[in-house]
Amino acid sequence: MRVTINVNGTDESHDVEARTLLVHFLRDACALTGTNVGCDTTSCGACTVLIDGQSVKSCTVLAAQADGASVTTIEGMASPDGQLHPVQRAFQECHGLQCGFCTPGMVMAITSLLRENPEPSETDIRHGLEGNLCRCTGYHNIVEAALAASREMGGAS
Amino acid sequence: MIPDVFAYERPETREGALALLAEHGDEAKVLAGGHSLLPLMKLRLARPSLVVDVARLYELSYVREEDGFVCVGATTRHHDLATSDVARASAPLLAHVAGQVGDPQVRHRGTLGGSLVHGDPASDLPAAVLALGGTLVVEGPSGRRTIDAREFFVSFFEVAIAPDEMLVEIRVPSNPGEQWAFEKLTKRAQDWAIVGAAVTRRASGVGVALINVAPVPLRAAAVEEALAAGAGADEAAQLAAEGTDPSSDFNASPEYRRHLARVLVRRALQKAGF
Numbered sequence: 395m396r397v398t399i400n401v402n403g404t405d406e407s408h409d410v411e412a413r414t415l416l417v418h419f420l421r422d423a424c425a426l427t428g429t430n431v432g433c434d435t436t437s438c439g440a441c442t443v444l445i446d447g448q449s450v451k452s453c454t455v456l457a458a459q460a461d462g463a464s465v466t467t468i469e470g471m472a473s474p475d476g477q478l479h480p481v482q483r484a485f486q487e488c489h490g491l492q493c494g495f496c497t498p499g500m501v502m503a504i505t506s507l508l509r510e511n512p513e514p515s516e517t518d519i520r521h522g523l524e525g526n527l528c529r530c531t532g533y534h535n536i537v538e539a540a541l542a543a544s545r546e547m548g549g550a551s
Numbered sequence: 552m553i554p555d556v557f558a559y560e561r562p563e564t565r566e567g568a569l570a571l572l573a574e575h576g577d578e579a580k581v582l583a584g585g586h587s588l589l590p591l592m593k594l595r596l597a598r599p600s601l602v603v604d605v606a607r608l609y610e611l612s613y614v615r616e617e618d619g620f621v622c623v624g625a626t627t628r629h630h631d632l633a634t635s636d637v638a639r640a641s642a643p644l645l646a647h648v649a650g651q652v653g654d655p656q657v658r659h660r661g662t663l664g665g666s667l668v669h670g671d672p673a674s675d676l677p678a679a680v681l682a683l684g685g686t687l688v689v690e691g692p693s694g695r696r697t698i699d700a701r702e703f704f705v706s707f708f709e710v711a712i713a714p715d716e717m718l719v720e721i722r723v724p725s726n727p728g729e730q731w732a733f734e735k736l737t738k739r740a741q742d743w744a745i746v747g748a749a750v751t752r753r754a755s756g757v758g759v760a761l762i763n764v765a766p767v768p769l770r771a772a773a774v775e776e777a778l779a780a781g782a783g784a785d786e787a788a789q790l791a792a793e794g795t796d797p798s799s800d801f802n803a804s805p806e807y808r809r810h811l812a813r814v815l816v817r818r819a820l821q822k823a824g825f
């Protein structure tokens with residue numbers, strides 16, 4: 395079937411099987427490999443992307459379900475001139491990653507969280523990241539990064 | 552993990568969806584958020600030949616108050632139910648529990664109707680609807696019928712809905728002054744409850760429902776009767792394991808689940824003002 399999704403501002407139209415998962419549409423059809431497949435069971439959040447601004451786990455969404463929608467992946471976060479998104483910059487400045495595997499999903503989950511709650515408390519952030527697992531950092535600096543991003547984005551939100 | 556091959560249809564009307572279900576019967580599965588169905592399909596525990604995507608039947612996505620009931624369209628996503636002003640004001644237990652399912656990503660996709668039809672005794676929302684004395688409205692070839700939540704959950708992952716029917720609405724009595732509590736024990740925040748308890752207290756009576764202590768979500772009838780007879784929280788909660796049939800898995804033994812039922816019901820009753 396033909397599936398057309400606006401990915402990071404560009405219409406991506408591809409013939410795929412109905413059973414194609416969104417994450418495979420992004421990685422294989424669109425060649426956007428920044429979105430990782432981690433657990434493949436809706437647990438770890440590594441595959442988190444935004445559909446129409448809301449965080450979802452793309453291993454548990456059919457590409458067909460996102461037909462006609464707008465999807466944002468980690469590749470769509472920085473400006474075209476290469477300037478990092480405030481959430482990405484906060485991860486860098488707060489040392490919010492070690493191996494980096496969970497990071498694209500973390501950045502997307504926090505972006506969605508800040509859209510819904512621009513000034514989250516530390517507790518709000520910890521609950522907001524219940525769907526994202528990190529095996530390196532112990533989460534401390536990820537939470538710090540989310541707080542820093544919230545502060546930086548405060549004017550704009 | 553990739554699901555087995557299936558055909559995908561996205562009908563534009565409710566009637567179109569029902570026609571597909573009537574034609575394909577058992578071979579078809581309704582897809583709303585997909586957060587119960589797709590994991591089963593990826594594990595090949597479910598292999599429908601046809602998937603009928605109803606998520607864009609926006610007429611089935613709403614939360615509104617009508618005739619003393621909070622009415623929730625079947626494809627209303629957990630996030631939208633949890634943040635609905637109507638639900639928060641008039642069915643606060645339901646709104647709260649919707650906000651406790653899984654994690655934010657799951658709540659952005661999963662739907663109330665999907666959670667109920669899936670019939671997983673470890674899910675949160677079936678117990679909430681059960682405690683609230685909810686009613687389910689299903690539609691089939693011969694029109695609509697209503698099913699009491701107590702009659703809806705038949706067995707493990709089995710509900711009282713025919714293959715050619717579709718859940719369209721969930722109703723719970725409106726109660727702005729409701730006292731309520733929800734307790735669940737999980738090992739990780741996003742996990743299914745090892746055991747959980749939902750309590751609602753209103754003028755018409757008390758509803759106590761249990762998660763994951765039987766093949767179906769369960770009303771704790773003995774607890775409710777004890778409370779009606781004047782028992783306090785401690786005394787009533789001691790009866791919480793009556794009528795349960797807990798499973799054994801890597802999280803808990805049946806004995807531990809019965810213990811949890813008593814403890815969580817006591818905590819919930821206390822929080823609900825008993």
